Structures are given as structure tokens and as C-alpha cells.
Amino acid sequence: GDSVTQMEGPxxxxxxxxxxxxxxxxxxxxxxxxxxxxxxxxxxxxxLKATKADDxxxxxxxxxxxxxxxxxxxxxxxxxxxxxxxxxxxxxxxKGAQKLVFGQGTRLTINP
Amino acid sequence: DxxxxxxxxxxxxxxxxxxxxxxxxxxGHNSLFWYRQTMMRGLELLIYFxxxxxxxxxxxxxxxxxxxxxxxxFSTLKIxxxxxxxxxxxxxxxxxSGTxxxxxxxxxxxxxxxx
Numbered sequence: 001g002d003s004v005t006q007m008e009g010p011x012x013x014x015x016x017x018x019x020x021x022x023x024x025x026x027x028x029x030x031x032x033x034x035x036x037x038x039x040x041x042x043x044x045x046x047x048l049k050a051t052k053a054d055d056x057x058x059x060x061x062x063x064x065x066x067x068x069x070x071x072x073x074x075x076x077x078x079x080x081x082x083x084x085x086x087x088x089x090x091x092x093x094x095k096g097a098q099k100l101v102f103g104q105g106t107r108l109t110i111n112p
Numbered sequence: 113d114x115x116x117x118x119x120x121x122x123x124x125x126x127x128x129x130x131x132x133x134x135x136x137x138x139x140g141h142n143s144l145f146w147y148r149q150t151m152m153r154g155l156e157l158l159i160y161f162x163x164x165x166x167x168x169x170x171x172x173x174x175x176x177x178x179x180x181x182x183x184x185x186f187s188t189l190k191i192x193x194x195x196x197x198x199x200x201x202x203x204x205x206x207x208x209s210g211t212x213x214x215x216x217x218x219x220x221x222x223x224x225x226x227x
Contacts, residue, residue, distance in 0.1 A: 032213045043116070043203050043218030044155075051213045089155070093212035098143050099168065100216060102155045 002027045006090050006103035013080055014111050021075040021106050023064075023090035031092040033057075033066055033073040034100070038087045047075075047088070082110045114138065116219035118204050124225045130192040133222045136185055137206030145216060146179055146189050147203040155203075161187065162209060194226045 007022040048057030053068035
């Protein structure tokens with residue numbers, strides 16, 4: 001079945017550091033890919049998405065590129081802020097299906 | 113815009129009691145999802161509805177759990193009888209119906225504690 005594997009956390013960085021959170025997937029078709037973010041005490045919020053190969057999703061300085069050849073969708077940000085501290089989830093959904101398959105989440109802490 | 117609204121935000125009850133969690137999806141969204149989040153198992157899909165019809169309930173843990181969607185603007189998740197291992201954060205999410213390219217919009221969750 002479909003699956004998503006994320007980089008194990010927790011990840012701790014200093015403010016203004018470069019961030020990468022790795023995400024790889026297994027799917028039978030050509031899924032849509034998502035990054036969600038969860039702040040403490042809140043539900044998940046969509047951060048960015050990409051629906052086909054080579055698409056780049058971007059939002060709030062975060063970027064991720066849909067790489068079909070490596071089945072990856074790594075999340076990057078050039079300069080993180082304390083306010084980026086949260087749990088990040090990579091997810092996929094197959095075309096024609098509405099179920100999301102989530103990775104296990106990566107907790108990110110940014111120190112001032 | 114009103115997002116997905118869940119109630120209650122917190123629920124503490126004793127083992128054996130019936131628990132009912134409520135969800136109001138975003139107006140115009142045709143799909144509704146119930147998730148459970150725990151430290152041990154992460155985020156699990158329990159059940160989802162499309163146009164008020166249950167499509168996949170394979171994630172519902174056992175017969176103690178049931179979910180209904182009587183109309184397009186309301187859904188409930190019921191646990192009867194509740195057990196301590198049901199303690200978790202339960203999320204409801206909704207999305208426009210479609211091809212799987214539409215993101216899901218999550219509520220803030222119900223934190224459930226069964227004593």
C-alpha cells in the first residue's frame with residue numbers, strides 16, 4: 001500500500017539556520033503530495049502542496065519539489081525563525097482517492 | 113471564513129461512559145474525515161464520508177466506535193463504552209470532493225481523556 005517516510009525527529013536548529021526535512025513516498029500511481037504543519041494545541045494546517053512531477057510548492061518561505069525519479073518531497077527553508085517551531089507532516093493522496101496517507105511527523109524546535 | 117468547528121475542545125470522563133464528539137465541516141465541502149492522534153500511533157484515519165455517506169471505516173478500532181453524518185453540516189463520533197486506551201486527540205477535517213488534489217482542512221481537535 002501507499003506509505004510516507006519522514007526524517008526522524010526531533011530536529012533542533014538555531015534561528016536563521018537552513019532547514020531540510022526529508023520525505024520519501026511509495027505509491028502505485030501519481031499522487032498529490034502535501035506538507036502540513038501543526039502548532040501546539042492546534043489542528044494540522046496545509047503548508048504547501050504539489051500535484052504533479054517537478055511541481056514546486058511554496059509558502060511562507062518553505063519550498064518542496066515533487067521528484068518522481070527519487071519519489072521524494074523534501075521540505076526546505078533558507079532561514080528559519082523561532083515561530084517555525086512546530087510538528088511537520090508529509091502526506092500523499094492518490095488521484096481519485098481522498099484519503100491522506102501521513103508520515104509520522106517531524107518535531108522542529110528553533111532556538112533564538 | 114469559518115473553518116472546521118469541533119466540540120468540545122476538551123473532554124474528561126470516566127471509563128464506561130458514552131462520549132460524543134461533534135464536527136461542523138466547512139460549508140460546501142463534501143468530504144469529511146475523522147482522525148485520532150496519539151504519541152504511540154501518530155495520526156490515524158478512522159473513517160471518512162463523501163456526500164454524507166461513509167466510504168471507508170476500516171480505521172475504526174472496534175464496535176465501540178461509531179460515526180454518523182446526518183446532513184452536510186454535522187457529524188458525530190461516538191464511543192460507547194469508553195476505555196482509557198481511547199484517550200487521544202480526535203480531529204475532524206473536511207475537503208471539497210474531487211480527485212485527491214484538494215487539501216483537507218482540520219479543526220482544532222478534541223482532547224479526550226478517559227480516566
